[in-house]
Amino acid sequence: MSDGSVVRVAGLGKQYHTAAGPVPALANINLSIYPGEFVAVMGPSGSGKSTFMNILGCLDLPSDGSYFLNGTDVRSLTKDQLAQLRNRVIGFVFQGFNLLSRSTLLKNVGLPLVYAGMGKDERNKLAHGMLEKVGLGKYGDSLPNSISGGQQQRVAIARALINNPRLILADEPTGNLDSNTSREIMDIFSRLNREEGITIVLVTHEPDIAAYAKRLVRFMDGRLAHDGAVDIQEGRAE
Amino acid sequence: MIGAMISEAWHAMGANRLRTFLTMLGMVIGVGAVILMLAIGQGAQFQVDQSISSMGSNLFIILSGASTSGGVRSGSGAVPTLTISDAEALADLPGIAGVAPTLPGQAQIVYGPNNWSTSVLGATPQYFDVRDWKLVSGYPFTESDVRSATRVALVGQTVVKNLFDDEEPVGKTIRIRQSPYLVIGVLSAKGQSLDGRDQDDTVVIPVTTAQTKLFGSQFKGAVRFIMAQATSADAMPSAERSMNQLLRQRHHIQEGAENDFTVRNLTALANAAAETTRVMSLMLGAIASISLLVGGIGIMNIMLVSVTERTKEIGIRIAIGARQRDILMQFLLEAIFISLIGCLIGVATGVGGAILVNKVSGSVVVITLSSIVMAFMVAAGVGVFFGFYPANKAARLEPIEALRYE
Numbered sequence: 053m054s055d056g057s058v059v060r061v062a063g064l065g066k067q068y069h070t071a072a073g074p075v076p077a078l079a080n081i082n083l084s085i086y087p088g089e090f091v092a093v094m095g096p097s098g099s100g101k102s103t104f105m106n107i108l109g110c111l112d113l114p115s116d117g118s119y120f121l122n123g124t125d126v127r128s129l130t131k132d133q134l135a136q137l138r139n140r141v142i143g144f145v146f147q148g149f150n151l152l153s154r155s156t157l158l159k160n161v162g163l164p165l166v167y168a169g170m171g172k173d174e175r176n177k178l179a180h181g182m183l184e185k186v187g188l189g190k191y192g193d194s195l196p197n198s199i200s201g202g203q204q205q206r207v208a209i210a211r212a213l214i215n216n217p218r219l220i221l222a223d224e225p226t227g228n229l230d231s232n233t234s235r236e237i238m239d240i241f242s243r244l245n246r247e248e249g250i251t252i253v254l255v256t257h258e259p260d261i262a263a264y265a266k267r268l269v270r271f272m273d274g275r276l277a278h279d280g281a282v283d284i285q286e287g288r289a290e
Numbered sequence: 291m292i293g294a295m296i297s298e299a300w301h302a303m304g305a306n307r308l309r310t311f312l313t314m315l316g317m318v319i320g321v322g323a324v325i326l327m328l329a330i331g332q333g334a335q336f337q338v339d340q341s342i343s344s345m346g347s348n349l350f351i352i353l354s355g356a357s358t359s360g361g362v363r364s365g366s367g368a369v370p371t372l373t374i375s376d377a378e379a380l381a382d383l384p385g386i387a388g389v390a391p392t393l394p395g396q397a398q399i400v401y402g403p404n405n406w407s408t409s410v411l412g413a414t415p416q417y418f419d420v421r422d423w424k425l426v427s428g429y430p431f432t433e434s435d436v437r438s439a440t441r442v443a444l445v446g447q448t449v450v451k452n453l454f455d456d457e458e459p460v461g462k463t464i465r466i467r468q469s470p471y472l473v474i475g476v477l478s479a480k481g482q483s484l485d486g487r488d489q490d491d492t493v494v495i496p497v498t499t500a501q502t503k504l505f506g507s508q509f510k511g512a513v514r515f516i517m518a519q520a521t522s523a524d525a526m527p528s529a530e531r532s533m534n535q536l537l538r539q540r541h542h543i544q545e546g547a548e549n550d551f552t553v554r555n556l557t558a559l560a561n562a563a564a565e566t567t568r569v570m571s572l573m574l575g576a577i578a579s580i581s582l583l584v585g586g587i588g589i590m591n592i593m594l595v596s597v598t599e600r601t602k603e604i605g606i607r608i609a610i611g612a613r614q615r616d617i618l619m620q621f622l623l624e625a626i627f628i629s630l631i632g633c634l635i636g637v638a639t640g641v642g643g644a645i646l647v648n649k650v651s652g653s654v655v656v657i658t659l660s661s662i663v664m665a666f667m668v669a670a671g672v673g674v675f676f677g678f679y680p681a682n683k684a685a686r687l688e689p690i691e692a693l694r695y696e
């Protein structure tokens with residue numbers, strides 16, 4: 053089954069079941085993403101981008117078709133195995149940061165290591181190192197609401213990176229940030245992709261954010277409308 | 291891992307102190323009530339057991355006067371129909387180990403400047419065997435003291451305390467209703483009787499002395515009651531029958547006519563009393579356990595609210611790799627923590643309350659390690675039992691739905 057792809061979806065579909073009946077969100081998506089790629093996902097609101105990312109991140113399961121993560125069909129996995137994938141294989145970055153507001157930055161960054169079974173001292177050491185890497189080494193004991201949005205997103209990235217995942221999924225990571233801060237965050241992603249070869253899939257509405265990527269995937273009404281090289285012109289067309 | 295979870299649970303509890311405290315209060319009251327009720331119940335049981343063992347074993351008491359079958363006794367013991375010779379005849383029956391005729395009364399006793407009103411009991415030397423009552427100093431009176439109705443006395447511990455201060459009573463002369471009596475022995479402590487009397491507040495003198503010199507009586511040789519001891523517990527039913535038969539004969543009671551005496555099986559009465567206390571202390575414990583249950587439901591209630599409130603947090607944890615059992619453990623630990631700490635405070639409150647009850651009302655309380663250990667185990671159990679449902683609810687949340695929760 054393994055063709056060397058990190059992500060491979062075939063005939064992927066997703067319907068949400070609501071009180072008003074099933075709502076189609078994705079239909080017949082076929083694509084593969086290979087190690088070291090930097091993919092931007094674009095598309096109008098409601099086109100299924102987040103649905104797609106959640107499935108890639110093993111936060112949700114597809115309704116139809118299949119999703120192979122590193123060659124493994126995720127539907128053959130147990131909940132615990134999926135949890136382990138989220139913990140070690142995937143780093144997920146959210147638009148709303150999703151930090152634990154009552155825990156210090158050090159604890160937030162080290163939290164995935166708790167579920168990986170690591171001891172406290174080692175955990176804190178790694179978390180501190182990771183905070184330094186995103187330029188927040190001095191803020192370990194602060195709480196999330198005492199720092200800026202850009203800084204919070206950097207903490208969230210540090211948390212996503214703490215278990216050395218080979219795949220980073222980011223759903224509008226700069227959606228809540230101004231353009232200067234967005235650039236700082238994108239520089240971090242670029243560096244991770246360039247220097248460490250981490251595969252990145254990133255959702256955005258901004259063409260200049262998408263310009264950081266090498267490949268552009270565009271959704272339209274739950275279908276794949278474009279898959280190819282980044283074309284800023286096309287980004288403007290939104 | 292578990293260390294991190296314990297510290298998480300600790301912080302979660304600290305995050306909403308008032309609520310945590312109120313939740314704990316349920317446990318505190320529940321455990322405190324259980325400990326207190328057990329202490330009181332076991333104290334009562336302890337006291338009854340001690341009274342029973344101080345009474346003597348396999349005992350009958352034969353009272354003069356009739357008893358109605360309904361248990362309403364009017365004037366039994368008031369009309370003296372029993373005599374010393376009745377007692378002597380009973381002693382010869384098979385299955386009877388000892389018989390002690392007694393004549394009780396109340397009298398003022400004086401020693402030096404002290405005086406004390408106490409119960410004076412006329413008895414025979416067998417009385418001490420039947421009651422299994424030892425002396426701490428001196429000697430009991432003898433058959434010859436009984437025969438010649440000498441003025442000798444044995445004093446109980448309470449009398450000693452009130453009359454003699456620090457003096458040794460043996461060899462001293464006390465005055466009972468003005469007449470001098472020589473103290474020849476001091477009785478050991480017996481404690482409370484089943485009906486709550488102080489058994490040590492007594493002076494024992496030869497029964498004949500009581501009859502002729504102290505109380506006087508209409509009938510020669512009359513006594514108020516006779517204590518009889520059976521040779522064994524098995525011998526008691528047949529001994530009771532033969533005593534009834536013999537006394538009816540001696541008192542010339544016609545076939546079908548009512549007895550002018552009453553034979554009571556004291557040991558059976560005592561066992562019934564012990565059973566009653568046992569049931570009572572069980573009931574106290576059961577009632578207190580209900581408050582423990584209510585405390586547990588309080589924990590469940592708060593944990594359910596907590597899970598709902600922290601849905602987003604749970605979603606984040608699941609998204610970064612928490613397994614179901616990690617979430618389950620987190621919330622379970624929190625519930626167990628609340629109930630265990632509540633239990634700890636509850637034990638302190640219960641023990642403190644028991645000591646207070648003892649100080650204020652003077653009733654005996656017994657706090658055993660086993661009741662504390664039990665309270666702890668129940669509290670931990672309550673934490674697990676009532677914490678499980680909310681914790682499981684948290685663990686089963688779907689990541690994407692939990693994350694979307696605001």
Ligand SMILES: Nc1ncnc2c1ncn2[C@@H]1O[C@H](COP(=O)(O)OP(=O)(O)OP(=O)(O)O)[C@@H](O)[C@H]1O
Pocket residue numbers: 068069070075076077095096097098099100101102103104
């Ligand atoms: N939990 C849900 N229940 C029902 N329908 C849903 C749910 N989540 C998404 N949808 C629907 O699925 C479709 C795709 O939604 P999705 O969130 O994937 O869009 P999106 O591309 O991420 O949009 P945006 O750019 O606004 O974030 C939409 O029609 C949306 O209404």
Ligand SMILES: [Mg+2]
Pocket residue numbers: 101102103223
């Ligand atoms: Mg979206």
